[in-house]
Amino acid sequence: MKNIFKILTFLLIFISYSNAELLNPNSNIKPKEVVKIQLSGLQQNDLEFKDSGIEQTWNFAHPNNKKVTGPLNNFKMMIKGPSYQMMIDHLSHTITEVGSSNKWAQFEVIILDKNKIYHKFNWQVEKYTMDGNLKDCWLTTMVSSPIPLGSSI
Secondary structure (H helix, E strand, C coil): CHHHHHHHHHHHHHHHHHCCCCCCCCCCCCHHHHHHHHHHHHHCCCCCCCCHHHHHHHHCECHHHHHHHCCHHHHHHHHHCCCCHHHCCCCEEEEEEEEECCCEEEEEEEEECCCCEEEEEEEEEEECCCCCCCCCCEEEEEECCCEEEEECC
16 A cells, blocks of 8 residues: 555656646746746756746746847847856856845846856846736846856866
């Protein structure tokens, strides 16, 4: 009986995991959680499917930000390009809030890339105020160019 329970538990977890979907913005997700969701996705970019982490990041991009970066395929090329490729499959990250109000929050993000080089980013999210399904959701409006901080070795 114990083995049957273990097998059923494993199957339920496997089914839940294999049917996992990307998270979408909702008004209950706090600003720091938005950044964490995006970074965790990029850290395991191909976990759910190829480029799922980039798509997860795209889901939490502010519509104005999406206008600047272009459609999803352009965003993928940008993230995989020389300016932001260190985010893909990075080893670790820290998120430190540096300022906030009830409409915006800014964070210092430090990433240790897969080559064991640290990079610092300024990451800003804003509360979406227009009507629609994104109303009152926190969304990324800006990620700075990386500032290399050197090797961890």
